[in-house]
């Protein structure tokens with residue numbers, strides 16, 4: 053029987069490190085294009101070169117990054133070190149018929165959000181105008197433009213590095229006639245009174261952006277996809293109250309259509325998306 057990749061990695065590394073330490077090797081990874089991200093326990097640090105080359109060979113990657121501090125700050129920047137391969141870590145990740153060009157050393161890409169990217173690819177239609185308030189490199193904008201083909205998507209992004217990839221990705225996916233990239237803080241650059249649908253794909257204080265999201269809606273009507281992380285036991289009541297409170301300030305009514313857990317964030321805490329209708 054052919055060994056599974058992780059079994060093969062362990063078998064090779066047993067020649068270089070003790071059996072006890074082999075058991076501490078990460079059995080999960082993110083493969084973004086041909087760049088691999090793993091998270092090594094500190095105890096394996098002195099072996100990171102041989103570990104990097106082994107993972108790269110077995111999983112067919114040009115570079116291996118070690119996650120040393122998670123995803124940080126407003127721009128959701130990865131904190132990683134290169135442990136193997138070329139320092140040119142720019143790559144093209146293909147998923148669901150969409151090409152995402154990015155540098156995983158500088159820009160995040162969450163494999164855990166794949167189900168939501170796929171859901172967004174089918175949710176719109178050619179009568180809609182959409183505003184994506186946190187477009188990044190086009191995580192939701194691109195699958196929606198490629199597969200749902202709305203009339204227009206206004207894609208706002210504040211991080212200049214992500215914005216440049218967003219622009220490139222719009223071109224390589226042939227959606228220049230659909231997507232209009234807008235560089236800057238979405239509270240300042242998002243268009244008002246145009247949208248049938250607004251995407252709020254951000255984690256942490258997303259409620260602070262509800263007011264601009266409401267203002268994007270055409271005639272105060274439409275659907276909003278609101279993301280944030282919450283303790284599982286407060287969902288959906290607490291986020292719903294927060295959204296209702298913000299809506300009341302603008303004299304708007306909201307109706308929750310559905311909510312999904314996108315992925316686990318920490319024990320007892322998950323990344324959720326709430327779809328709600330504004331009237």
Ligand SMILES: C[S@@+](CC[C@H](N)C(=O)[O-])C[C@H]1O[C@@H](n2cnc3c(N)ncnc32)[C@H](O)[C@@H]1O
Pocket residue numbers: 126127128160161162165185186187188189191192208209210211214236237238239253254255
């Ligand atoms: C990385 S995405 C979130 C992840 C995404 N939902 C996914 O599926 O992987 C969030 C993006 O919002 C951008 N951002 C943060 N604050 C912003 C703001 N005020 N206006 C526009 N973009 C902002 C960040 O630079 C980042 O690219």
